[in-house]
Amino acid sequence: MRKSYTRFTFLYSVLAFACSFCLAGQPAWAQIPSARTVVNSKLAPALRTGNRSHVHTALRVQVKDAAAFKKWATQYLPAASDPVSTTLPAVYLVKGVTAGDVQKLALCPWVTYVDVPNRRAQEESYLQNADFRVNRVTALHSLFPDIHGKGLTVSVKEQPFDTTDIDFKARVKSSAAFQKTVTPHATAMATLVAGAGNTAEASRGVAWQSSLTSSDFTNLAPDDTEELKRQQVSVQNHSYGVGVENYYGLESQAYDRQSLQMPTLLHVFSSGNSGNKAATEGPYASTSGFANLTGQFKVSKNTLSVGAIDTSGQVSILSSRGPTYDGRIKPEVVAFGEAGTSEAASVVSGIALVVQDAYRKQNNGALPPSELVKAAIINAADDKGAPQVDYAAGFGNADALGAVQAIVERRYASTQVSQGATQSIRLTVPKGMGQVKVTLVWSDKEGTPGTDKALVNDLDLVIKETAANRQWLPWGLSVYAHKDSLQAPARRKADHLNNVEQVTIAQPAAGEYEIQVTGYQLEGGQQSFSVVYEYEKAFTWAYPFKDSHLEAGQTSRLRWFTPVKSGATATLEFRYAGSAEPWQTLKEGVMLDQEAVDVALPDTTALAELRMVIGAATYETGTFMLSPMLALQVGYQCGDEVMFFWPSAPGAEAYQVYVLGNQFMEPLAQTRDTVFAFRKSQYQAVQYAVAPMVQVKLGARSFTKDYTLQPVGCYVTSFLPKYFVSDTVLLDLQISTSYGLAAMYLEKRIDGEFKVMQPIALGSKTDFALQDLAPAAGWNEYRVKLVTQSGATFYSQAEGLFYTPDSFIQVYPNPVLAGQDLQIITNSSDINTIFIYDQVGRLVREYAQDGAIKVIETKGLRPGAYFIKVLSPSGNLTQAKVILL
Template sequence: MRKLFLLFVAATLMGSTSYGQVKVRLKTGEFVNTQPQLHPGNSSTSFQACLYEGNYHVWLQFNQIPTDATKQALAAAGIRLLQYVPNNTYIATIPATFSDYQRLAQWQVYSVMAPVSYAKIDPTLRDASSIQWAVLNDTIRKVTVVIDKSVATTQAVQALQQWVPEFKYTAATAADAIEAEVSMRNIELLAKHPLVHYIEPISAPATIEDIQATTAHRNTNVNTSDNFVRGRKLNGSGVVITMGDDGFVGPHVDFAGRIEVNAIGNSGSHGDHVAGIITGAGNWNPTVVGNAPGATLRVYDNYNDLNQIPNIYTFNNVRLTSHSLGQSCNAGYNTDARNHDIQLRTYPALMHVHSAGNSGGETCGGISGGWRTITGGLKASKNSMAVANVTKTDAIAGTSSKGPTPDGRIKPDIAAVGTNVNSTQPSNLYTLLSGTSMACPAVTGNLAVLYQAFRLRNNGNDPNAGLIKAIALNTADDLGNPGPDFTFGWGRINTLRAVECIEQNRYLSGTVTQGQTVTHNINVPANVATAKIMTYWVDPEAFSGAAVALVNNINTRVTNAGGSTVYHPWIMDAGLIPTAFSCAAPAVVGSEFVTDNINNVEQVQLDNPAAGNYTLSVRGESITDGPQTYFVVIEYYYNNNVRLVYPFGGESFVPGELQRIRWDASAVSATFALDYTTDGATWLPITSNLSSSTRHFDWTVPSITT
């Protein structure tokens, strides 16, 4: 890890250094100011390069995260905190007229640091072979420049063109990001401008990633008519979804009345298949029905729907987006991810769902075993969902991309069936395809069902998308290693459990500020084998150059009534230098001294808890941009509880056909036996002595009449 020590000559003590050195942790390395006493007031020459239009643009470092009162005092003094950077550092502006630097010590300021210009240049820009889409020619690179958001884009562009005359502005991608073309020899000069916060390659272009599925997701249990036992008739009705893919979808009778807007161009039928998984009606073939056949679909090319937000969110009521596309392997948290997190925090009912990628058999993440192969920055955002591909028997597909992200976060978030999925093709045809491209729309469709379920119980009001994500993660069926992992995320989606969580109101929300601890009472019922308590928060957008993307850090724990037993969350830690071994290692339970400081989700698991009251403590460990809203979701697995989820009453079977019987159960040591009846009185054996870990069985329907 590279460290830069900034040495100055003259010094007068400004703030206490008893807290130790504060490191600025960026993708380019760790940077330490060993002479924190200097500031523009006593060494204006050292900070001259940071001055722009009456303000010094600096890295303002604190001994500890400033409180809301401190932030208000800084603002009153004209000091603006623009963007948090780990650790305890903000990109900030200080008026040139500000003179009372002794007051900074009262505000726990450790130092005022002149930004290091080469620290602003993404390391990938120096390796043309890894960013071919951003290479215009031997010398010119297409870049995204993150600029000071306190300055208008037009003003910033003019300033940068004056600074680097060859700088060619091409587009604005966000309020604080622009795309441009610039030569490699001038990138370092560009980085020295005070308005430039970070320079990285432009986004990689989108590329296509190549009825048993719905039963695996427990979707058929909630999407039923009155002819079925416990029928809820939840089919995503009223929920508007956008799908970005390879263009025009159809024609197919399964989309009749379901596609509100269709793309004009067409470059394949990948999108037809994806669309059918989301909202296909099964009109032509009733056994091939989507996960949300009542939802409304809007079809776009590639990621073009993202450019239509907020209009389509505000005026067309779009609440979910689905993208079975890829970009570059192991891109990590970049400007794409940042823009995603901005959207998902600004529009609280919006959720972006992505395929995790089909690079699980590759080493593009630099590690054998397919680790760190999530394909694209969009799906590496903290608040979106990336989906892994499992088979219909819950095994991971060999091509499914794995985590972690470059900063160590858990991705993918969740898994769904994406192998040998039968879905729509043009001209009323169907075909089988496999990939995370098929798993992604399955999750999108099931989320639409959860939105509908929430609206029905909340007077038609939308849920916060962060709450729906938390419910989906916490009720997912844990696969692979116990707890979360970098293969399945939090497990395979279980829509029945998620709907029941909504119906039983097993969730709550709260807010927490810096240093505050908020407690919640949780009454655990009797006969619980496992209780899962998840805390999730929609984290603010991070600085794209930061080494760690988490902005607000919340830590949780659960204690029993007497306080004698403390339960800590799962922790996944692949280490500073991940290996195939560390990425495959199971999650461990944390402690008072070992906490998760990189993910915006924590889950505490209680095994065989005694019935009674428990206390969930939610601590604002590092709330740099608050107050922070969080959601708590609770799920119970009962002892010796077995539930048949398919078939569940009302189905008709053809003699001789193969039916996959599925059931849910808590962890048990006994074996399973399956029986059937044709008259409701006499039970006939199907099989017995099934392993305690088995949750499905393939049954050939007998040739009898009922």
């Protein structure tokens, strides 16, 4: 006790001595190593000694006595503003600070931490070619159609999304954030999380029936807890960053604290798009390609950070990597995001919602703890990057179906453990499994900003085989700040850094095993945790699967999982479902470790199957639908009647027509025809879609069409003269369809009335080139008359043109006000010489101009009569008289 007191007294004396010099403006403290260490521990890395790459005139200061701090600031920071409270507890914003004030704040006895202020957040890329097959979302939708997030709410924190998008119809909760301008990025992220798929099947988000709201990312700290509770938000998506930051600061602490205050809320962050950059501060400074998460809030322990992979399954070069400043594994998982980690985070936010939904349906509407959701997502992830775990891909590629199946099959446990005690969970491993995987996650107490290690409560995971008395430790990575070390393969070891631990056992023997979780070092005496486990087969189809859709006549990418990489090859085979024909070989020598292959499939609508033959074992996909995506078009809008049509799908037995209901696309009618007509008064909706059918099975749904937005009136899509001025009368007519038409005529206005000139032959054509063989010189006007089979008559818009024979000339307006422009029409569009003569024959103007319509000015000419003569390059002369008023 005496020695501790002496050390404390000495350190206090050193700090007091240093402070006296610092307050006098002398940096004497910098020459005292112990004082420098204490000061730096209270400063964000960007504010520490020797780092002047960041300049801030405002700082956030965490204090332990607000009144004492304010009094101190008045005395020692006279030029700075009065401290203003922030949304973070015991944290004040101080403006007008100088570089010297930073060290003063760190030495203040009432200050516990000094951090940078809010930084400007930036979206981390836009949506490009989302592919839900990569993360088995399409499989989830097919196999578990009732798990869709209804009744749950996701908050998209960035700029507002477009609430008028039909994919969010009637599911948006009000928020003050919607007062700002919407952005395509936010709309894309919201669509990935919770789009209804009304626009197209590709716009269906992961949790496609969940509710949505928005939050403003100009505040980088967590949103108000009470407001999140009021809106019943259970997942918040953060697809933005602020530049490379790697330390545990006030925002990190706040997110960890909120995770404990709201134990069912999961924050999901994009890891960032700075994977090729290096941190400028901390133990991993200048280590290019590592430790480049884009925001200290992503360094928090109880949240989930997500990196990005491309369509080939490789981690994107720009996807930000770990480790965190203290060596923890970030990101925990990756997901498909061809344009960046924004997309990947949104996909995982959606997966979190469906995991919550699956749990609710088993537990009378109760939400799971966020640590269980996090464990389910991490445990189901398919290993990518280096084996087991690495700082680029974390624990692997998120698998929506696998995460939900863990909950549905109750392969989890949520309990607590005391200091020094061990909780055991028994499991029985079946025969022939490729791998057993177990993941432990706990929501840790918030750490102290500036400490060397963020972890507070430490649990240990071990898996034991009962019969053989063998045990397996979690996978861990080297934390040494060198590229070679950070790229070193994972090895088994006790983990005292992460609040996520995972054990895998390749090709386990069948039998009894025990998951053991021990309270290694607990500050509060007890710690809750969640464990999720799974048994992985040697081969599992990811796409296609039973009841999925493959596009006919196109090259499709097939996907599967092989938990243990072996270098083996296989044979891919195909057949039509129910066929007595033998299996057909599509491809031999398929590399199983690549977990994907591209194949071309027949151009037909049919039920089919695939299988992979690996040695003596076969793995079938189950029956799926092979179909084209139909191009739905509006045929006509005639009065109250609307008609849609689409091309015939080879092999289709019928077609299902859909209409947009109160929230989602709903089946409306079935037809064997490729046409669907109805009266507008029958249905209020204006959005429709169609899908082919075989044996009552549905194929891919078309893009949804809003008939009010299509450039189709009553049959006529386009009716235009070939040239506005011409020596030949040619008109182009395009109709949407001839379905339902009995006759069609070209009419011409003669003596003020439209009269039939000629019939237009009906057939399969929709494009017509029409001609008037006897036009009148000057203006000619036409329209198309359409008669339906029901006897109704409709007309196109009238269109006209100038017919200009060799001798034709027209000048207008005539008469014209002196000073206004004159327009002259002749049959020559080449360069013509234009002469203006007054009434006594004197040449007063001369112009050279091309074009069918020549424009000349009369400015400067006196009122009176004038003669216009136009000489063409071929020597043709035309003339007209004009009156200037």
